[in-house]
Amino acid sequence: MKTKSILAVLLLATTAAGASAETLRWARAGDSLTLDPHAQNEGPTHTLAHQIYEPLIIRDMTGAFQAALATDWAPKEGDPNVWVFNLREGVSYHDGADFTAEDVVFSINRAKSENSNMKELLNSITEVRAVDDYTVEFVTDGPNPILPSNLTNLFMMDKGWTEANGAVDVQDVEGGETTFAATNANGTGAFKLVSREPDVKTVLTQNENYWGMDDFPMQVTEVVYTPIQNAATRVAALLSGEVDFIQDVPVQDLGRVGETEGLVVKTAPQNRVIFFGMNMGADDLDNDNVEGANPLADVRVRKAMSMAINRDAIKQVVMRDQSQPAGMIAPPFVNGWTAEMDAAAMTDIDAAKGLMADAGYGDGFSIQLDCPNDRYVNDEAICQAAVGMLAQIGVTVNLDAKPKAQHFPLITNDQTDFYMLGWGVPTYDSEYIFNFLVHTRGEDRGSWNGTGYSNPELDAKIVSLASETDLEKRNATIAEIWQVVQDEQLYIPIHHQVLNWGMTDKVVTEVSPEDDPKFKFFEMN
């Protein structure tokens, strides 16, 4: 055993000497909020965590499942309520401890604890048990066919390290104590944490004992991560060669970056769809000029408003071609998406006017549109464009654009009649969309459904998805639900957002739909 490890070290040393050290200087708009992998369920936080920690299953740069700390997984034969995961053997944490089944049990229980922000994804899990050192069983409260897709951002911490450092409890802001795990990290991932100053600079170095040294390109040996908030400065840093790779390239600078010698812009559809929601549930709206009635309650009005939106014009003028017009509120990767429904949206002002007249609003009405101005790509500009388009069918829109911290509470607190929202689907399954956006607003579901729409029959179908193991039957139900969502024009889809990554031509990578670069996949010229 000893000679073997010495050999391994020697082998590693020679390969490391053979490959030149490649530092990747990386900038994006925001920083990770914490190193504690269960404290925040948020993009930049997960992206950094993915370099250091690993979940059982990851999504590769194209969004497809790939085995990480689990080698394979399947529902248990004879018991549809149990998922069995076989774990990878020979994996060790950065501090040398072995990764075993007890770490999985510990991590899942930690992620299910009260202060964890990941717990909603694990609601269905009632028990996690270690069968042996490398086999774990997840018991769910009913059959859960899509459990694996809830685990791709669920990182495995070392039980011993976490307990020894008093970090068993997830960061509790009101508790007044900073947990050790929020500022230190010990994962199994491809990179080890060297230093970190929040909001300033984080340095990672390649983990030479990484189990996947041969499975991934592993060409980046060091990562220097500096958040640069101001978009113009971020682009300037790439143009001047101070960073090698940036996320969030502003659309107006894409041309500038792409035309610069030695720089490349790569784009790919993002897992995020942008749409408008309408309050159709209220008897009367607060912010319109129609007394005693709610024009949005009439499906003809909703259809007319959707027809008035010229999605191609928004794509060309507002988004500079960096969007994909949408006809349904599901990103194209998601199970349940169909090309036919996504292409269904059409612009027809005359037909829209006809529908408005049929609904008794031939003279139009006025309404307020609430819009964020710092959340989505060109969010406020999209709303401004929509104002002009809706005016063509007599709908006078007063635009109220605000920062996201003020905008989103309007939706969750039922204080808006007409609003913009964007939605990403981390599980890649329509059920996630239905749970949050279509189901009647209630205790467990519908928290982002600001439309006031309530259809008990549809709700029953949505709930049934959670435990339907017959995938064919389940997909049929999904298609039925989508048909209702489309027929009722529950939302007005606008477009799928497109992601832009800017990089020097020595960096070779795909753009991941989740906007989360995993540097072990990167190749360096």
Added chain:
Amino acid sequence: MLAYIIRRVAQSILVLFVVGLVAFSMFRFVGDPVDNMLGQERTQADIDRLREQLGLDQPFVVQYYKFLEQAVQGNFGLSYRQGRPVAEILMERLPATLELAFVSGLLALLGGIALGIFTAIRRRGISANVIMTLSLIGVSLPTFLIGILLIYVFSVELGWLPSFGRGDVVDLGGWTTGFLTSSGLQALILPAITLGLYQMTLIMRLVRTEMLEVLRMDYIRFARARGIRERAINFRHALKNTLVPVITITGLQLGSIIAFAIITETVFQWPGVGLLFINAVQFVDIPVMAAYLMMISVMFVGINLIVDMLYFAIDPRLRVDRGGGGH
């Protein structure tokens, strides 16, 4: 004297209280921190639980009282965004802002005085008029535009200076300094110019006006008549009398350099308290916003207090007033 100081200190504390009260009454209009703290999958129960934990369900006066109660014990709470003690974060960020403020203040003072004297003496010269015209740019262009312009010219086109960050810093036991490394010094140049340009043009114009005024005084004419060298008249006799108002203005402007570093820090990703504050506003990080605003107001109030006391020491008329009571 003592009564005067006590009165001024009491007024200062009152000002601090009012600033805090106004700040807390405004926080709820910034947005809802809970929305940022919990992911999109959160349930209503999570929201209610966190809101109650953080005391956000209480009226703002109660929140303010709790903040004060903790603050007098030196505890500013945990940042909602970073989950670390606010005092620790502020102390970590303050050196960057103070160093930037110091360098741009120095730049503004030295550059402003030198150019002010030059334009006053060579009042009719072409170069003086060119400088005066250019100084209009410094007064009228917004800071972020100057910053972006400098980045474009010196980082992107010429590639001489870094466009963001502080470069390498050296940790001197709790104080990180960029003065000791070449990359740290390079990184200081563009932000310092951006931040100091407005103050520099202000001081320059002030010095020029004062100088022109003084140069018309009788004692200068007599000095000229006595045949004293022009150099000595300008720098020994005229300049000294010009500096009194300049020092007052500089003292007051120092506070605003620190407070208004926000924009410069955002443009250059300068890791100081200004950038911290901007991030806090976007995230609705109430403990950080509250502590930052209190810190800035303590600073302003402190500077004003010192200036007031200096007046008392310098201006005999204030003392005569009190002495008159003794007769």
